[in-house]
Amino acid sequence: MEKKKWIDISQPLTNEMAVWPGDTPFSFQLSYTKEQTGSVNIGQITTSVHSGTHIDAPFHFDHEGKKVHELDIDLYIGTARVIDVTGYESVGRAELEPFGIEGVPRLLLRTMTDRDLTVFPEKYTVLREDVGPYLKEKGVRLLGIDTPSVDPVDSKKMLAHHSLHENDVFILENIVLEKVEPGNYELIALPLAIEGADGSPVRAVIRPI
Numbered sequence: 216m217e218k219k220k221w222i223d224i225s226q227p228l229t230n231e232m233a234v235w236p237g238d239t240p241f242s243f244q245l246s247y248t249k250e251q252t253g254s255v256n257i258g259q260i261t262t263s264v265h266s267g268t269h270i271d272a273p274f275h276f277d278h279e280g281k282k283v284h285e286l287d288i289d290l291y292i293g294t295a296r297v298i299d300v301t302g303y304e305s306v307g308r309a310e311l312e313p314f315g316i317e318g319v320p321r322l323l324l325r326t327m328t329d330r331d332l333t334v335f336p337e338k339y340t341v342l343r344e345d346v347g348p349y350l351k352e353k354g355v356r357l358l359g360i361d362t363p364s365v366d367p368v369d370s371k372k373m374l375a376h377h378s379l380h381e382n383d384v385f386i387l388e389n390i391v392l393e394k395v396e397p398g399n400y401e402l403i404a405l406p407l408a409i410e411g412a413d414g415s416p417v418r419a420v421i422r423p424i
């Protein structure tokens with residue numbers, strides 16, 4: 216039976232895309248044109264490692280935490296479950312309990328509808344501090360979310376990030392799930408092997424199982 220097609224759940228990286236307030240804007244430009252080199256066009260990008268769809272390394276919020284090149288790539292390839300938790304200001308144990316996520320290794324949360332990627336969202340769903348222990352109990356190793364962060368934009372304590380990390384749950388942010396049905400999928404969302412980094416852009420794709 217023909218395998219289903221892969222679905223791209225990554226934000227396009229464009230010069231118009233919104234990034235975290237005050238962070239490095241995304242820019243692609245040509246460094247050299249084919250006319251100049253006589254053979255090829257060569258481009259360059261300037262970006263925060265948190266622009267668009269990306270993973271956080273623990274080093275992002277824990278100075279002693281693992282850096283991107285130290286992460287277990289198995290986390291970023293394998294089965295995942297998409298659930299729809301749109302409409303909540305925050306998500307924790309109570310909102311997740313009804314979904315019965317026992318034994319789900321990677322959980323992808325759909326919280327947004329009609330997100331405009333050129334505007335940083337004024338409000339977005341965040342995760343509560345009780346989410347880490349709950350996800351650990353259920354065996355979740357990777358938590359993906361369609362928001363710019365698992366914490367509020369003005370957070371300094373980064374309580375959701377620490378709660379997830381203390382419970383061995385890794386973080387994938389800014390995925391795009393608006394056209395994705397809840398259900399079980401294969402996920403690939405590999406970070407780049409950036410030495411010493413606190414995060415990495417990823418091309419996240421899923422295929423229905």
Ligand SMILES: N[C@@H](CC(=O)c1ccccc1NC=O)C(=O)O
Nearest residue numbers: 235238265271363364365366388
């Ligand atoms: N995607 C990031 C957003 C973030 O935390 C951040 C990104 C750039 C500059 C500051 C940030 N956070 C807190 O000040 C995150 O991991 O939540």
Ligand SMILES: [Zn+2]
Nearest residue numbers: 265271388414
């Ligand atoms: Zn991030």
Ligand SMILES: [Zn+2]
Nearest residue numbers: 271364365388
């Ligand atoms: Zn984060």
